[in-house]
Amino acid sequence: MADAISGADGGGAAGAVPPTFAAVYCLAPTLAQLFTDPEVGINLAGLIHGEQRFEWPEPVHPGDIVDAEAEIVSVEEKRGMTFVGLDILATRQADSAVVCRGRSLMIVRGG
Amino acid sequence: MTSPTLASVSVGDEIASLTRTVTQEQIGAYAEASGDFNPIHLDAEFATSVGLPGTIAHGLLEMGILADAISRWAGSSEALASLEVRFSKPLRAGESITCNGKVVAVDEDQGLATMDVEAVSSRGERVLTNGRAVVRLTR
Numbered sequence: 001m002a003d004a005i006s007g008a009d010g011g012g013a014a015g016a017v018p019p020t021f022a023a024v025y026c027l028a029p030t031l032a033q034l035f036t037d038p039e040v041g042i043n044l045a046g047l048i049h050g051e052q053r054f055e056w057p058e059p060v061h062p063g064d065i066v067d068a069e070a071e072i073v074s075v076e077e078k079r080g081m082t083f084v085g086l087d088i089l090a091t092r093q094a095d096s097a098v099v100c101r102g103r104s105l106m107i108v109r110g111g
Numbered sequence: 112m113t114s115p116t117l118a119s120v121s122v123g124d125e126i127a128s129l130t131r132t133v134t135q136e137q138i139g140a141y142a143e144a145s146g147d148f149n150p151i152h153l154d155a156e157f158a159t160s161v162g163l164p165g166t167i168a169h170g171l172l173e174m175g176i177l178a179d180a181i182s183r184w185a186g187s188s189e190a191l192a193s194l195e196v197r198f199s200k201p202l203r204a205g206e207s208i209t210c211n212g213k214v215v216a217v218d219e220d221q222g223l224a225t226m227d228v229e230a231v232s233s234r235g236e237r238v239l240t241n242g243r244a245v246v247r248l249t250r
Binding site: 028046055059 | 144145146147149151161162169170171174175178179182188189191192193194195196197198241
């Protein structure tokens with residue numbers, strides 16, 4: 001899914017977007033697909049963010065168009081909860097440069 | 112304050128502690144900004160129905176405050192090469208979060224400083240744990 005980044009403010013001195021703006025260009029588009037997919041069968045309302053890692057090889061700037069893709073890499077049931085691990089990769093369309101690598105652990109209660 | 116450089120940074124250096132109060136209004140604004148409208152952040156009745164103490168901040172909002180604390184020390188948010196945390200305890204609406212960090216390794220060849228980072232709530236709970244950040248340093 002491609003997200004055009006526009007009008008972001010409050011970033012670094014050189015006008016990059018804040019690092020955790022990855023919530024918008026990395027997580028939001030991919031999670032929305034994963035967790036509204038009836039085949040995956042996850043109740044979004046019970047979802048808790050367990051862990052998050054981001055790597056930013058390069059800053060993202062307003063105007064960049066970023067593609068994000070995510071893969072479920074682990075699903076584990078324990079203590080009545082489901083732990084879902086995701087790997088996310090975000091690339092800038094203009095030059096295919098990787099701008100963010102993400103790893104998320106999501107916890108679905110009552111899984 | 113001048114930004115740290117590879118030559119000036121030492122293991123044991125600490126970032127300036129940063130405290131922010133996270134109000135329900137800010138959580139609502141973060142939902143709008145991030146597109147994450149999970150009702151555990153917005154609807155107190157729903158939040159308590161799933162066993163939470165009330166509405167809680169988005170983990171990534173807390174992580175954003177932590178990234179801000181590190182970026183202020185580094186001199187730019189672009190210096191942040193990576194950041195990871197565990198969201199160990201929920202931060203309730205209206206509570207404050209205090210972020211801290213300490214340099215644990217300096218890689219002269221790569222020009223990187225690795226930091227242990229964490230955040231505690233005004234209730235004294237360790238809300239962000241197992242935190243690790245890598246910062247790019249200028250020579």
